[in-house]
Amino acid sequence: MVQDEYDAVVVGAGFAGMYLLHRLRQMGLRAKAFETGSDVGGTWYWNRYPGARVDVESMQYSYQFDEELQQDWEWSERYSPQPEILRYARHVADRFDLRRDIQFETRVKAARFQDDSKDWLITTEDGTQVRARYFLTAVGCLSSFNKPAIPGIDDFKGNSYFTAQWPHEPVDFTGQRVAMIGTGSTAMQSSPEIAKQAKSLTLFQRTPNYSIPSHNGPQDPEYVAYVKANYPELRARAKQIYGGVLDDWGETEGKHTPKDVMEKELERRWRRGGLTFLGGYTDSMYDKDTNEFAAEFVRRKIREIVKDPETAELLCPTNEIGVKRICVDTGYFQIFNRPNVSIMEVRNTPIERISEKGIVRGGVEHEFDSIVYATGFDAFTGSYNRIDIRGRGGVRLKDHWEAGPRNFLGMAVAGFPNMFTVTGPLSPSVFTNMLPTIEQSVEWITDAIEYVREQDKSVIEATETAEDYWVRHCDEVARPSLRYHADCWYLGSNIPGKPRVFMPYNAGLPAYIEKCEQVVANDYEGFAVA
Numbered sequence: 001m002v003q004d005e006y007d008a009v010v011v012g013a014g015f016a017g018m019y020l021l022h023r024l025r026q027m028g029l030r031a032k033a034f035e036t037g038s039d040v041g042g043t044w045y046w047n048r049y050p051g052a053r054v055d056v057e058s059m060q061y062s063y064q065f066d067e068e069l070q071q072d073w074e075w076s077e078r079y080s081p082q083p084e085i086l087r088y089a090r091h092v093a094d095r096f097d098l099r100r101d102i103q104f105e106t107r108v109k110a111a112r113f114q115d116d117s118k119d120w121l122i123t124t125e126d127g128t129q130v131r132a133r134y135f136l137t138a139v140g141c142l143s144s145f146n147k148p149a150i151p152g153i154d155d156f157k158g159n160s161y162f163t164a165q166w167p168h169e170p171v172d173f174t175g176q177r178v179a180m181i182g183t184g185s186t187a188m189q190s191s192p193e194i195a196k197q198a199k200s201l202t203l204f205q206r207t208p209n210y211s212i213p214s215h216n217g218p219q220d221p222e223y224v225a226y227v228k229a230n231y232p233e234l235r236a237r238a239k240q241i242y243g244g245v246l247d248d249w250g251e252t253e254g255k256h257t258p259k260d261v262m263e264k265e266l267e268r269r270w271r272r273g274g275l276t277f278l279g280g281y282t283d284s285m286y287d288k289d290t291n292e293f294a295a296e297f298v299r300r301k302i303r304e305i306v307k308d309p310e311t312a313e314l315l316c317p318t319n320e321i322g323v324k325r326i327c328v329d330t331g332y333f334q335i336f337n338r339p340n341v342s343i344m345e346v347r348n349t350p351i352e353r354i355s356e357k358g359i360v361r362g363g364v365e366h367e368f369d370s371i372v373y374a375t376g377f378d379a380f381t382g383s384y385n386r387i388d389i390r391g392r393g394g395v396r397l398k399d400h401w402e403a404g405p406r407n408f409l410g411m412a413v414a415g416f417p418n419m420f421t422v423t424g425p426l427s428p429s430v431f432t433n434m435l436p437t438i439e440q441s442v443e444w445i446t447d448a449i450e451y452v453r454e455q456d457k458s459v460i461e462a463t464e465t466a467e468d469y470w471v472r473h474c475d476e477v478a479r480p481s482l483r484y485h486a487d488c489w490y491l492g493s494n495i496p497g498k499p500r501v502f503m504p505y506n507a508g509l510p511a512y513i514e515k516c517e518q519v520v521a522n523d524y525e526g527f528a529v530a
């Protein structure tokens with residue numbers, strides 16, 4: 001039985017869902033958000049493992065839609081820790097009174113477009129059904145945790161922890177023998193914290209990763225005052241930059257730069273720290289030699305930091321730098337100088353199984369009290385596949401995306417009218433500063449809804465031609481990048497059987513914004529409005 005009717009239903013109450021809700025309400029629409037968690041925050045609600053923090057400066061990783069909000073809020077550190085970001089999300093929910101339209105602890109199970117009434121029927125896991133004109137997904141890019149298919153994973157009698165489903169109460173590893181599987185960004189953030197407590201920490205590494213020190217610390221009050229005094233202008237400038245992050249981006253190519261100059265520039269960026277380490281040269285992700293120069297620079301740093309040469313060699317990545325998202329750490333490589341931390345290579349000698357007592361590798365059982373899985377996400381499409389989404393004629397989104405995600409502008413899918421995906425696959429998403437990109441996506445979507453209403457129409461749908469064009473365009477702009485040929489969750493290669501499609505939009509934020517604006521300027525070209 002249908003229990004309520006809305007203009008719009010939003011799935012998710014992370015930063016995207018919250019802003020969507022706010023905008024829809026400002027437009028006078030009746031909107032409801034469903035959220036699986038018991039509070040707002042999305043990624044920052046779930047990923048509460050020790051050491052979790054943002055890898056884009058907090059002064060930039062924040063909402064800009066409300067000037068008073070960005071003036072009032074105080075970030076304590078250059079890169080804020082997860083609890084502070086969650087506090088910020090909660091503050092926003094309270095400040096804009098969002099909670100009254102969010103139903104927590106409710107997972108959306110199915111959403112089906114009704115061919116006759118032209119609205120969506122949405123079913124939650126507890127059997128509640130509601131109808132809505134618009135079905136809006138704000139489910140995040142990295143929300144579907146990848147529980148690895150290691151035999152015996154449920155047999156372990158000790159404690160198993162999954163970083164993206166971390167317990168809400170503090171976990172105390174004091175005196176424990178801890179294993180960690182995975183050495184991506186999450187492992188690099190959490191292992192230094194766990195190493196401080198645990199009796200022993202053993203990292204099971206399949207692929208070593210590059211990481212740049214964050215040099216995190218308290219906010220510099222002068223910098224904060226400068227940013228706050230100039231927020232609108234700085235935010236506007238950030239939108240002109242590929243990744244939407246203001247920084248000192250180089251404008252020359254590494255291949256035309258003398259090596260000693262490059263060396264100095266990399267050293268300067270290493271000392272300053274952060275994700276933009278590779279930003280000195282425009283060809284870092286396109287020219288193999290420029291990339292290798294930076295890669296070797298970081299390998300040298302790893303060899304300098306890690307005292308045991310054998311361990312250092314194990315930790316040195318051999319792939320190109322940045323083809324997997326570069327990590328930003330606080331003392332990761334340094335932990336391998338501690339007597340209680342060790343590493344086990346599992347590419348050549350894989351984990352055979354998890355036993356009741358620990359991990360079996362190379363025929364040897366290693367006993368642990370706790371196993372931490374930092375094994376990543378079924379990125380971009382995983383969260384959509386968990387919902388039975390059906391468009392016109394009952395076509396399943398999962399089937400429509402069988403060979404990889406298809407949509408127009410990363411926001412609208414042909415055959416799925418009045419459904420929009422905030423920062424969906426084939427949008428700039430993770431290649432950019434997520435908060436401003438979320439705002440851009442939400443504003444574009446809500447403007448489109450407003451347009452439909454102004455036209456006195458009720459249905460908007462991407463055309464197949466537009467979708468074909470976008471899928472082709474996204475592939476074309478990704479091809480020249482070294483990332484296109486590497487194994488990473490950008491292409492779904494971390495999930496067995498997942499189609500290999502490059503999912504973030506690679507032409508950068510300004511090009512993307514221009515495409516979105518062109519569509520609007522041409523009366524929603526690429527959409528059928530009826």
Ligand code: NA7
Pocket residue numbers: 142148149150181182183184185186187204205206207325346351374375376377489494
């Ligand atoms: P990542 O970067 O996908 O890292 C996951 C890690 O887990 C990575 O080292 C994987 O090795 C490893 N992994 C996954 N499955 C296995 C199995 N079965 N055996 C051994 N090792 C395994 O996820 P993160 O959560 O660290 O970071 C994701 C993003 O979140 C990050 O970039 C930030 O943007 C925020 P692999 O590399 O696949 O060999």
